[in-house]
Each structure stands twice: as C-alpha cells, then as structure tokens.
Amino acid sequence: MCMLKVGLRAANMPTDEEKVVLINHLTTNYSNHTLNEIFLAFDMAVLGRLEVDPQHYENFSCLYFSQIMNAYQSWAKERYKELPKEKPKELPSSTEPATDEDWIEIGRSTWNMTKNVLLIPARIYKLLKLNPTLEEQEQIKKEADLRINNMLYVDKDYFFDDEEKEKFYNRLLRQIAVKNYFESK
Numbered sequence: 001m002c003m004l005k006v007g008l009r010a011a012n013m014p015t016d017e018e019k020v021v022l023i024n025h026l027t028t029n030y031s032n033h034t035l036n037e038i039f040l041a042f043d044m045a046v047l048g049r050l051e052v053d054p055q056h057y058e059n060f061s062c063l064y065f066s067q068i069m070n071a072y073q074s075w076a077k078e079r080y081k082e083l084p085k086e087k088p089k090e091l092p093s094s095t096e097p098a099t100d101e102d103w104i105e106i107g108r109s110t111w112n113m114t115k116n117v118l119l120i121p122a123r124i125y126k127l128l129k130l131n132p133t134l135e136e137q138e139q140i141k142k143e144a145d146l147r148i149n150n151m152l153y154v155d156k157d158y159f160f161d162d163e164e165k166e167k168f169y170n171r172l173l174r175q176i177a178v179k180n181y182f183e184s185k
Contacts (some may be wrong), residue, residue, distance in 0.1 A: 002042040012058040025062040030069050041072035050075055086113060100127045102110050109183050117172070117179045119148070125174035132177055140180070144172045 003013060014022060030038070045054040045068045052071035056064050098106075107124040111117070132140060148169070 001039060002065075002071050005039075005042045005046055006054060006056050006060070008056055008060050009058065012060070014060055022060070022062060022065065026065065029066070033069070037076075038069070041068050044075070046074065103127055107178060111179055117175045118139070118174045119181075120178050122171045122174045122178075124178045128178065128181060130177050130181060132180075136177075138181070140173055140176045143176050144169060147172065147176075 021027060026038075033041075041050070044050045045052055048054070050068070050071040051074070052067050054068070104124055104127055107120045109119075110119050
C-alpha cells in the first residue's frame with residue numbers, strides 16, 4: 001500500500017528477497033507502530049506534511065522507509081507533547097496514611113498513563129498477593145531479561161554492583177508481575 005501511495009512503478013517494486021529484508025527491517029525497528037500509523041506516515045509524507053523528501057527515486061529501500069518513519073516519529077512526538085496530560089492520583093497528605101487500595105490505584109493509574117513498568121511501586125506485588133504460576137514466572141523472567149538488555153547504558157557493571165543488580169532485577173520481576181495483573185484486569 002505504501003509503495004503504491006508514493007507512486008512506485010510496477011517495474012521497480014521490490015523483489016521477494018528485498019521484501020523479506022524490508023519486512024525484517026520494519027518489524028525490527030518499527031514494530032511499535034500500528035499499520036494505520038505507517039499508512040498515516042506515508043500519507044503525510046506524500047501531502048508534504050512531514051519534514052522529509054517523499055521522492056523515492058524508484059527505490060523503496062530500508063533507508064527510504066526509515067526516513068519517512070523517522071520524520072513521522074518526530075512529528076508524532078511533538079503532537080504528543082501537546083496532548084493534555086492527566087495527573088496520576090497522588091498519595092494523601094502526610095497526615096493521612098495511604099491505604100493499600102490507594103497504593104494499588106496509584107500503581108494502576110501510573111501504569112495506564114505512562115506504560116513505564118519501572119514507575120510501578122514494587123510494593124503493590126505484595127499488596128495484591130500475586131502468586132504467578134511457573135509458566136508466568138518464566139515469561140516474567142524473559143521480559144525482565146529483555147528489558148535489562150535493552151536499557152540505555154552499555155556497561156551495566158559500571159552502574160551496579162552485584163547486590164544492586166540483584167535488588168534491581170527482583171524489583172523489576174515484581175513490577176512486571178504487577179503490570180501483567182493490571183493488563184489482565
């Protein structure tokens with residue numbers, strides 16, 4: 001669809017091998033976007049609403065696709081900043097102790113608004129009395145390992161000693177379990 005929108009001629013359509021490379025590039029680097037977002041990105045590029053040259057020069061390559069999507073991401077990031085932000089529920093003033101329900105609601109609203117698992121209070125795991133099955137535990141461990149491997153810093157040993165690594169990992173496991181609970185309810 002995107003190839004047709006930008007006017008790529010049939011004679012210049014990617015070969016099956018090139019399509020495999022394109023799809024692999026798309027799923028590896030842009031899988032966080034929906035198909036509708038990808039279509040929107042190409043529509044906007046063709047209409048001149050993105051800061052990118054929509055000319056493909058008869059070559060629909062990974063580079064061309066990335067240029068369109070990166071311009072779209074920049075545009076979307078600015079639009080996102082303009083959206084009104086809903087504040088998460090705040091803890092009661094220090095004169096009132098926070099109830100377990102308050103903590104759970106704060107965790108849920110924080111997750112719903114930020115989708116950042118690291119912002120979920122780890123204590124909610126105990127409050128919810130979660131007891132994941134062995135299969136769920138394995139899935140949680142895989143997700144935690146993936147998240148740690150994708151973190152921004154390269155030399156994790158520079159930032160954590162072994163005890164800190166273990167505390168961080170265990171906290172992350174609890175946070176992911178809580179996130180999974182919130183998503184299932």
